[in-house]
């Protein structure tokens with residue numbers, strides 16, 4: 079964004095700095111577009127006007143509670159204001175009706191107690207210090223006073239504090255809309271208790287966050303005419319299933335695996351488990367234990383939360399059996415079999431884990447082995463059994479682990495929704511969307527691609543609802559609004575999701591081709607988008623591609639795009655687990671439409687195509 083206004087000698091300015099982002103100073107000399115600036119840090123710098131911004135010298139050192147009151151709403155002004163407030167332990171700041179939270183990385187219980195909720199109840203927005211309770215209160219009042227459903231979007235990068243903020247919003251809405259139940263559990267209690275269950279199965283330690291949600295979540299609270307919570311629905315998006323089989327140091331797999339390995343001895347015996355470090359799906363990373371997290375007591379707490387959300391003890395037993403079976407499955411290694419390109423479990427140890435996995439899944443051991451080491455091909459009505467070599471068998475094992483885990487997670491979400499119950503008559507809703515922020519790592523795969531697509535969509539929504547609406551308002555009031563600039567990202571969305579011809583469409587097309595691979599996919603992209611300004615091919619790369627997102631450039635590695643996009647269980651896995659004598663396991667793999675038509679072809683479903691955010695959000699919450 080270019081700087082505004084003309085600078086003269088003596089102007090107070092902010093200038094970009096490689097070490098501390100922005101430093102302030104005084105313009106000493108002006109030579110056309112070049113400015114010589116004497117910085118308060120003592121540095122003297124020469125800068126082009128394009129990297130220099132005017133500084134508001136009248137702003138208080140303590141900053142302002144609402145940044146729309148700043149003379150300049152530019153990056154250095156915003157950062158300076160947030161920094162000043164953070165220094166005074168003020169972690170929340172408004173920008174109009176957006177709340178910005180800066181992660182305090184320490185517990186601040188006094189900010190979120192009952193007394194605070196009482197204070198914010200019905201208080202005029204802006205009357206009290208910025209706070210998530212004020213956001214929730216506003217949503218609640220708007221819903222009650224105007225009869226209009228509301229949504230709150232919680233967005234930010236990983237570790238910024240989205241989940242914590244979502245919990246506070248829910249806490250306040252439960253406080254306002256909670257019903258006193260004479261017996262049983264109230265809807266609000268069940269909604270709040272669903273968090274520990276979802277966190278046990280959907281959260282993991284990542285580089286940035288020890289308790290990172292590896293799924294997006296939309297919680298819809300339904301209210302009756304009196305403003306009391308009458309039902310709730312939880313929808314989740316794209317659980318990161320690759321984590322089940324593959325983790326890198328210093329990350330961890332999903333918490334539930336470690337909890338189960340730290341369960342009381344009788345449970346560990348029941349599920350034939352030992353120390354977490356014995357399992358391949360866990361010991362690929364050196365991080366087994368987490369500072370400040372006691373997996374044994376988390377196991378007990380998760381069991382208790384499962385009771386509250388109505389998961390019976392039989393169901394809990396089956397759930398943990400499946401979790402244990404996945405761990406044993408991961409320890410099955412393969413070596414070459416006697417026939418060409420065939421495979422068999424490598425040794426007695428692998429055979430033991432295969433047998434144990436079959437026992438826990440309650441399926442036939444031989445069938446499990448065959449489902450990992452063989453494929454049935456159907457050509458012109460004839461079935462041909464093909465062997466898989468040891469590498470392909472290991473891939474098949476991982477695919478089975480991933481699909482079982484993701485079905486298990488979906489089952490939990492459905493169960494929670496069924497127990498909490500929906501109110502189909504409700505016309506008053508508040509939705510809270512807690513969704514991963516923009517991600518750009520050293521290696522970016524399909525998950526980052528989907529996450530960044532979501533953020534492009536949210537950004538577009540933000541553009542439309544905040545900038546465009548605000549500018550219409552200014553135009554109406556004949557205020558000069560030309561200084562608000564924003565990037566319209568429709569072209570980037572078209573590049574990704576246009577049908578036909580967008581990246582997702584090309585990915586689906588490639589997945590459906592026989593003998594296709596990621597290089598074929600990448601080649602299609604290079605051909606199709608060679609002139610697209612938002613797309614580029616990194617130098618010397620055979621299969622990577624870069625998208626010029628609104629938030630910056632991200633280079634994606636396509637290696638696993640095809641595998642990760644495919645969202646179906648191969649027939650061998652489907653048939654095996656559907657035949658399990660455990661009704662729970664069998665119910666995770668209901669007969670598909672295709673198999674009931676007795677066809678052996680698998681219906682193609684893709685994650686990329688189904689990954690859409692459809693929610694309308696009325697105001698925003700942004701975290702740093």
Ligand SMILES: Nc1ncnc2c1ncn2[C@@H]1O[C@H](COP(=O)(O)OP(=O)(O)OP(=O)(O)O)[C@@H](O)[C@H]1O
Pocket residue numbers: 181182183184185186234235236237238239240241242243287289290291292514515
């Ligand atoms: N308001 C807060 N008060 C105290 N601690 C906080 C607060 N917000 C965040 N934290 C701390 O930061 C950690 C990360 O926050 P959180 O899990 O909410 O991030 P997130 O944005 O949801 O991340 P991800 O996208 O990885 O799930 C929390 O576990 C907590 O320790």
